[in-house]
Amino acid sequence: MRKKFIVALLFPIFSLNAAENLDSANMAKVAKERAEWTKQYFAKQGAPVPGGGVTVLPERQMSEYNTFKTQRAKERADIKKYGYIKKFSPQIQSLLNFKEVSKNQFVAKSSNPSNEGLRHSINEIEMAYNFKGVPAHAVTTMLGFAPSVSYVKGEGWAGAMQFFEKAGLGNCSYRENNLMFSHGAAVIPEEEVTKDINEKVTVAIITGQKGSGFLYSIDWYDNSYFRELKCANEKYDQSIMNSVLELAREIDNNN
Amino acid sequence: MKSIKYVTGIALLSVSLISNAGVVSVTAHSRANCGGFNESITWHLGHAYWWRVESHHFLSVSDIRPHHILNTGTNYTWRAAAYHATEGYSSRGDHWYVAGYHFYYPNGREILDTTTLAVDCGLDGGWWDH
Numbered sequence: 001m002r003k004k005f006i007v008a009l010l011f012p013i014f015s016l017n018a019a020e021n022l023d024s025a026n027m028a029k030v031a032k033e034r035a036e037w038t039k040q041y042f043a044k045q046g047a048p049v050p051g052g053g054v055t056v057l058p059e060r061q062m063s064e065y066n067t068f069k070t071q072r073a074k075e076r077a078d079i080k081k082y083g084y085i086k087k088f089s090p091q092i093q094s095l096l097n098f099k100e101v102s103k104n105q106f107v108a109k110s111s112n113p114s115n116e117g118l119r120h121s122i123n124e125i126e127m128a129y130n131f132k133g134v135p136a137h138a139v140t141t142m143l144g145f146a147p148s149v150s151y152v153k154g155e156g157w158a159g160a161m162q163f164f165e166k167a168g169l170g171n172c173s174y175r176e177n178n179l180m181f182s183h184g185a186a187v188i189p190e191e192e193v194t195k196d197i198n199e200k201v202t203v204a205i206i207t208g209q210k211g212s213g214f215l216y217s218i219d220w221y222d223n224s225y226f227r228e229l230k231c232a233n234e235k236y237d238q239s240i241m242n243s244v245l246e247l248a249r250e251i252d253n254n255n
Numbered sequence: 256m257k258s259i260k261y262v263t264g265i266a267l268l269s270v271s272l273i274s275n276a277g278v279v280s281v282t283a284h285s286r287a288n289c290g291g292f293n294e295s296i297t298w299h300l301g302h303a304y305w306w307r308v309e310s311h312h313f314l315s316v317s318d319i320r321p322h323h324i325l326n327t328g329t330n331y332t333w334r335a336a337a338y339h340a341t342e343g344y345s346s347r348g349d350h351w352y353v354a355g356y357h358f359y360y361p362n363g364r365e366i367l368d369t370t371t372l373a374v375d376c377g378l379d380g381g382w383w384d385h
Contacts, residue, residue: 026317033319038311038354047358048367059363067329068305068363075362085362091302105279114377116282146280150357150369153377158369161280175280182369189363205362219361226366 052185053223054201059189084206084214084236092213095232098143098163098171106144114151118144118163128156128181134164134174135254138247141165149177149184158182169216169243170233174251177226186221196220196245198252206241216244220252227251285310285355285373288345295325295355295371298334305329305360310337316352316374329360350374 035050042049046063059065059072078086094101107117113126122131122145133145142164149159158181162174177184188201196202197220208214214236219228229248233240281304285295295310307329311321325337335357343351355371 030317030319037319042356042367048365050356050367050370052367062363062365064329064360064363064365068360072363094302102279116280118279144279148280148282150283150371163279177368183367184369185367187365192362192364203362203364219364226368 048185048187050183050185051179053179054185054221055187056190056193056201057187059191062187062189082236083238084208086209087207088209088212089207089215091230092208092215092232095163095171095173095215095230096213096234102144102163113156114147116147118146120144122160122162125160126156127160128152128158129178131160131176132255133160133162133176134172134247134251138166138250139164140167143171148175149182152181155181166231166247169231169240169247172229172231172244172247174230175228176255179224179226184226186226188221197248200252204241204245206236208236210236214240216241218244218248220248225255227255281359281368283308283355283357283369283371285353285371286376287351287353287373288343288349289376290346291342291344292338292340293343293351293353293373294336294338295353295357296334296336296338297357297359297368298336301333303331303333305331306335307358307360308335308337309356309358310339311354311356312339312342313352313354315350318352321354329358345376 039049075085078084102118105118106120107115109124111117119125122133125145125147144163146161147157148161149157151157159175159177163171165171188203192203194202194204196204197218200220200222202218202220204218206214206216213232213234216231216233217228219226229244229251231240231244281297281299283297287293293310293312295308297306297308306327308327310325312323312325314322325339327335327337337355343349353373357368357371359366359368
């Protein structure tokens with residue numbers, strides 16, 4: 001009787017352990033099935049699917065076309081009239097005033113690896129891969145590095161953002177997103193695409209307004225990385241955009 | 256011009272008041288079983304973007320389909336948070352598994368910037384399941 005009582009007490013514990021072992025043995029299968037379910041779920045939305053790489057589509061076929069069509073029409077009208085999208089953005093002010101904005105944002109080398117604060121060197125960030133960034137000869141003054149995208153447990157950061165000053169261009173940021181670790185994906189409207197950066201899918205846009213400055217932004221995409229280079233300058237000048245494009249090509253060649 | 260200076264001042268002040276996380280760059284994370292909440296968040300202090308976050312909450316890491324999904328919708332914001340209070344009590348034996356999908360819409364493009372997975376409350380909920 002006593003034996004039966006002990007067995008009855010232990011049975012749930014043994015069952016739990018058995019279930020855990022079973023889960024462990026089947027974890028890869030479960031992860032694969034879950035990933036497949038997730039891909040189908042987002043594909044039904046027409047949204048980018050994890051690990052889906054880069055897709056170029058007519059904008060009318062994009063899942064959020066109705067959300068952005070009025071905004072996009074305004075942006076196109078601005079570009080036609082001014083050469084840029086007329087808009088105030090705190091991002092421009094942050095970059096123009098980066099030295100002031102960033103001075104209290106640097107963290108100690110010994111900080112927790114998942115800490116998102118600024119560092120003086122990329123070597124102070126626990127990266128999941130070798131971040132090469134902007135070639136040293138293209139940088140006038142290095143301003144700092146920040147972890148970006150997301151922190152991958154056991155690996156490190158899936159991306160980083162480099163801040164620097166470039167003579168003639170102003171203060172710039174370069175952000176890289178490593179898709180092997182982020183599992184990112186992109187759907188780009190074909191109406192916006194050029195192949196300016198080494199024949200890769202590229203989108204180049206100037207945003208800003210007189211009196212508050214301009215942001216020269218270039219995003220380029222392939223199936224391994226999403227990259228973005230932004231330079232803030234008080235002036236609007238198409239020749240600045242040409243120089244930023246040239247710098248983006250140089251960064252791409254360096255990576 | 257006065258309003259520009261005002262907004263800039265507020266942005267600079269807010270940046271200087273709160274140090275570190277999500278201040279100088281866009282970052283994303285998921286957390287699970289945080290003493291009463293599960294969440295997936297994308298943010299960049301003082302910098303608004305068009306964002307959408309979906310947080311898929313599974314009762315256990317061995318589930319294939321989520322028990323439920325939180326969707327922030329597509330919004331212009333500096334912090335897109337799919338936050339679910341009143342679930343995720345590790346003290347009562349909850350073992351939620353959270354998968355966050357962080358979407359970004361610059362000038363009409365549709366970008367899945369990153370995917371974050373979490374089984375615990377650490378801020379290191381990036382993708383580890385390669």
